[in-house]
Each structure stands twice: as structure tokens, then as C-alpha cells.
Amino acid sequence: MPPRKLTAVVVALALAAACSGGGDDDEAAERDETSSTSFEQPTVALDVRNAELVSSHAARGALADDVTSEITEVVEQLLLVTSAEPLTLGHAGAGFADLFTPDAGARAAGPDRAAIFDEGLPRFGTLEPSNASIGITALNGPFDGTPMFAVVDLQWDVGGSRRPGDRVVRTGELSLLLGDDGWNIAAYDLHVERTVGDETTTTTATSTSTTEVSE
Amino acid sequence: MKRVIALVAVLALLPGVWFADLWLDHASADILLSKVKTAGDATYDPGRWKDTTFVLLIGSDERPGLEGARADGLHVVGLNSEQGKATIINIPRDTWVEIPGHGQGRVNEAYHFGGAQLQAETVSNLTGAPVSYVLTTTFGGLTAMVDALGGLEVDIPYPMDDQNSGAAFLPGRQVINGSQVLAFSRNRHIPDGDISRTAHQGQVIIHALESLRKKGTSGTNVLGYLDVLFRNVRTENITPTDLYRLGRGALVVDPGDVRNYTVPSRVGMIRNQSVVFVRPEGTAMFADFADDGILQAH
Numbered sequence: 204m205p206p207r208k209l210t211a212v213v214v215a216l217a218l219a220a221a222c223s224g225g226g227d228d229d230e231a232a233e234r235d236e237t238s239s240t241s242f243e244q245p246t247v248a249l250d251v252r253n254a255e256l257v258s259s260h261a262a263r264g265a266l267a268d269d270v271t272s273e274i275t276e277v278v279e280q281l282l283l284v285t286s287a288e289p290l291t292l293g294h295a296g297a298g299f300a301d302l303f304t305p306d307a308g309a310r311a312a313g314p315d316r317a318a319i320f321d322e323g324l325p326r327f328g329t330l331e332p333s334n335a336s337i338g339i340t341a342l343n344g345p346f347d348g349t350p351m352f353a354v355v356d357l358q359w360d361v362g363g364s365r366r367p368g369d370r371v372v373r374t375g376e377l378s379l380l381l382g383d384d385g386w387n388i389a390a391y392d393l394h395v396e397r398t399v400g401d402e403t404t405t406t407t408a409t410s411t412s413t414t415e416v417s418e
Numbered sequence: 419m420k421r422v423i424a425l426v427a428v429l430a431l432l433p434g435v436w437f438a439d440l441w442l443d444h445a446s447a448d449i450l451l452s453k454v455k456t457a458g459d460a461t462y463d464p465g466r467w468k469d470t471t472f473v474l475l476i477g478s479d480e481r482p483g484l485e486g487a488r489a490d491g492l493h494v495v496g497l498n499s500e501q502g503k504a505t506i507i508n509i510p511r512d513t514w515v516e517i518p519g520h521g522q523g524r525v526n527e528a529y530h531f532g533g534a535q536l537q538a539e540t541v542s543n544l545t546g547a548p549v550s551y552v553l554t555t556t557f558g559g560l561t562a563m564v565d566a567l568g569g570l571e572v573d574i575p576y577p578m579d580d581q582n583s584g585a586a587f588l589p590g591r592q593v594i595n596g597s598q599v600l601a602f603s604r605n606r607h608i609p610d611g612d613i614s615r616t617a618h619q620g621q622v623i624i625h626a627l628e629s630l631r632k633k634g635t636s637g638t639n640v641l642g643y644l645d646v647l648f649r650n651v652r653t654e655n656i657t658p659t660d661l662y663r664l665g666r667g668a669l670v671v672d673p674g675d676v677r678n679y680t681v682p683s684r685v686g687m688i689r690n691q692s693v694v695f696v697r698p699e700g701t702a703m704f705a706d707f708a709d710d711g712i713l714q715a716h
Contacts, residue, residue, distance in 0.1 A: 257641050257642075257648075340637075342644065342662060344657070351658075351659065352658070352662065354637035354638050354640075376636055376638065
């Protein structure tokens with residue numbers, strides 16, 4: 204079965220009445236930070252570039268649609284709560300811990316939080332992604348051809364209507380395991396560049412280390 | 419084929435169930451990767467080595483027309499995933515040791531008596547390092563491995579012209595093909611004979627790691643290597659995720675963080691046989707290695 208293809212990268216995010224009046228971008232962003240404007244809940248939809256299964260039981264082939272969807276939804280939810288919601292609503296979303304295995308979740312929410320969450324940035328307004336896509340390569344388990352493990356190659360490159368010069372570019376890999384409650388992120392190797400105004404901050408995080416460099 | 423060899427070489431550098439080997443008919447008989455019972459199971463404490471994996475790499479002299487294959491090269495590799503470091507301990511094949519159930523003998527005779535499992539037990543008893551995985555390759559497998567990598571850049575320490583092994587080299591760094599790497603690795607007509615030869619084999623492993631890291635180290639890369647591995651390498655008692663972890667673990671190690679160390683030895687005689695004895699300082703070296711897979715004090 205072919206991998207799911209979405210015709211467009213969509214980060215549907217509506218800002219109600221946010222565009223009234225002129226002024227420069229900084230002023231608009233300033234108003235966003237302080238106004239009581241209500242924002243529509245953002246959603247994230249990723250383009251699936253490829254979805255394949257590597258198996259000890261059969262030749263490499265397409266990953267089943269239902270598995271592709273399950274994995275994609277986990278990554279979409281991750282980007283929603285860690286990036287889309289912070290960049291638009293100003294705070295991280297809920298349900299973060301459910302996406303990870305306990306160990307990985309503790310690390311992601313703790314020592315690696317700076318890389319995982321796009322927090323502390325000005326609100327971007329409506330997100331305008333130039334690339335929001337994943338490639339999935341899954342691996343079968345020990346007993347049969349059922350996928351039990353997957354590596355997701357992530358490309359997440361977004362700007363915003365309110366701050367056209369600013370960007371968040373997140374690239375790297377997520378490793379997911381199939382558990383009793385579905386797919387969970389068990390490890391990650393991420394590289395994040397956040398450009399706000401003239402400053403670009405680069406943050407990298409793996410399951411074992413985090414480094415941050417400002418340029 | 420190149421990608422599978424790449425992964426195999428990675429696994430060889432460092433460090434189940436029993437998934438049905440539906441691809442076994444396609445797999446090469448030249449390369450076998452197996453998970454073995456950890457030697458000394460009665461006292462084995464997995465928690466003690468949770469960040470360390472020990473892999474035994476065996477170069478077998480098995481080939482058509484030769485009866486009683488033996489381990490021609492023996493290397494136990496400690497991979498410490500927490501520290502991202504590794505150590506290769508090269509064991510001269512004539513090292514005189516206790517072989518469980520068979521009395522004393524040359525270390526490589528264990529392979530003849532009991533295959534990879536007994537060879538792993540013998541090496542584990544000698545070093546104190548609990549070997550979990552064994553990769554066995556024949557001469558043909560090694561040659562194919564190197565050729566698939568496009569050759570290896572090897573530093574030849576001195577001139578070689580040996581008809582037995584076919585080693586004919588000028589000194590210096592040079593890219594050599596699979597047959598040449600095999601000849602270089604087998605040449606024992608050099609200063610310190612078998613002891614230097616085993617060190618050269620360890621150096622080849624490090625050069626292979628350098629080449630592999632240039633080809634890609636991501637998780638997606640590793641899964642791509644596994645795809646081909648499943649059809650070209652026989653595996654025993656190893657799950658796909660075991661293989662993935664081994665591959666990733668190996669690829670994170672910088673070749674500059676790999677120690678290549680040959681067991682301190684001296685040549686001697688037992689019943690008119692030339693053998694190699696481990697020097698007394700070997701005991702401390704083994705203890706240093708076995709605790710976390712890394713040599714700190716040597």
C-alpha cells in the first residue's frame with residue numbers, strides 16, 4: 204500500500220481578529236503577547252514522504268497504511284504540543300508524556316526541554332510551514348513481520364504570519380517502539396534552529412546529551 | 419551488498435528467539451552473527467554491564483578442503499555506549515588457556531571443539547568479559563567485506579614480502595583491497611610474529627569503522643543496512659531490534675576513541691608446540707577491560 208500522501212503541508216492555525224490594524228511586526232507581536240485575543244486551536248498535519256517496512260521475513264516494502272497513520276499521528280501530536288501550540292498560543296500543549304516511553308519522556312521534559320519545546324519565543328501568528336514532512340522506516344519484531352520499531356526522519360520548518368523573518372527549523376530522527384498502548388517515542392536525535400530577529404539559536408538533543416549554542 | 423557488509427563490519431567492530439530464518443537460503447555461509455549464552459551465567463549480573471556490550475570477532479580459517487576449522491583471529495571488543503568508547507583486545511591465537519571441558523590448549527582450539535559458543539566461553543573465562551555476541555567470518559567473508567567498502571586505507575608499518583600470506587607492501591598509508599587486507603591480516607612473518615599480526619587485525623577493524631562512519635550513521639541508515647543484512651548474513655538467536663541496537667551502538671563510536679590493545683604475551687613451548695603465554699600483567703589488564711569495556715590504565 205502506498206504511504207499516505209497529503210497534498211499540502213498544512214498547519215492550520217487561525218488567529219481570530221489578529222490582523223486588524225497596521226503597524227510594524229514588532230508592534231503586532233507585542234499586542235499578541237498582551238491582548239486577550241482568543242486563538243483557535245492549531246492543528247498539525249504532516250506530509251509523509253515515504254513509509255517502508257524492513258523485515259527479516261520479507262523483502263523491503265511499503266508500510267501498511269494503518270501503521271503509517273498511527274506513527275504519523277504520534278509525531279503530529281508531538282509537534283502540536285511542543286511547537287505549534289507554544290508558537291501560536293504561547294504555551295505548551297497537554298498530553299506530552301503520553302507520547303513517550305517513561306525514560307525518554309522524563310529526559311525530554313527535563314534536561315532536553317530546551318530542544319524539544321519551542322518555548323519562550325514571540326508568538327508567530329498563523330504558522331506558515333515550508334516543510335513539514337516525515338519519512339518512516341519501520342522494522343519488524345522477533346516473531347513475525349509485524350512492525351515493532353520505527354525511525355522517523357523529521358523535517359519541520361515553519362515561520363509565522365506575524366513574524367516573517369523568524370523561523371523554527373527542526374530536523375532529526377525519532378525512534379518509536381510499539382507498546383501496549385500504541386507507538387511511543389523511545390529516543391530522539393534532534394537539531395533545532397530558532398531564528399528570532401537577528402539571533403539564531405541552535406539546540407541539539409539526543410537521548411544521551413543536549414548542547415546549546417547561540418550564534 | 420555493500421550496505422550489508424557495512425553493517426556487518428560495524429557489528430564486527432563492536433558488539434532473542436530465534437526469528438524464523440526465512441532468508442537463510444539467501445544468506446552467506448561466510449558470515450555468521452550469533453547471540454551466545456553469556457559465559458559464567460551463574461554469576462553474571464546484567465546490571466553490572468548495562469552500558470557495556472562485549473562482542474567476540476572470529477576470523478575462521480574454514481575453507482574448502484580444510485578439515486577442523488579454527489579461529490585464525492580472535493578479538494574481543496568492548497563497547498561502552500554510555501561513554502561512546504570502545505576497546506579491542508587482540509588475543510594471539512596460540513595463547514595457552516583453559517578450555518572449558520577440554521583441559522588446556524591453544525585458545526583457538528575452542529572453536530574446533532565447540533564452535534562460537536565454546537569459543538565465547540573460553541574467551542570470557544580468560545578475560546572476565548562476558549561475551550554476548552559472536553561474529554564469525556571466513557577469509558572469503560572478510561575479503562568481500564572489505565571490497566564492498568571499496569577497500570580500506572591502512573597504515574602499513576614496515577615493508578612486507580611474504581609468500582605464505584601474499585602480503586607484499588611498501589610501508590605507509592595506502593588503500594588496499596579485500597585480498598590485500600586478508601594478506602596483511604594473516605602475515606605472521608614480521609617482527610613479533612603472531613602478536614604483531616593480531617595487532618594489525620585490530621587496526622584493520624578501526625580502519626573499517628572509519629570507512630563506515632563516512633557512509634552514514636543515522637537510524638535510517640542502519641535500518642537500510644539491516645534490510646540487506648537479513649538476506650546476506652546468517653543470524654542466530656538475534657532479534658531485529660538487537661541488530662539495530664548493535665549497529666547504532668557501534669556507529670556512535672569515534673574511531674579515535676577506540677583502543678587497540680594486544681594481550682601482553684610471551685612465546686613459549688608446551689610439549690614441543692610453540693604457544694603464547696599471557697604475561698602476569700595481563701591479569702590487571704583484563705580486569706581493567708572487563709569492568710566497563712574500556713582500558714583506562716593501560
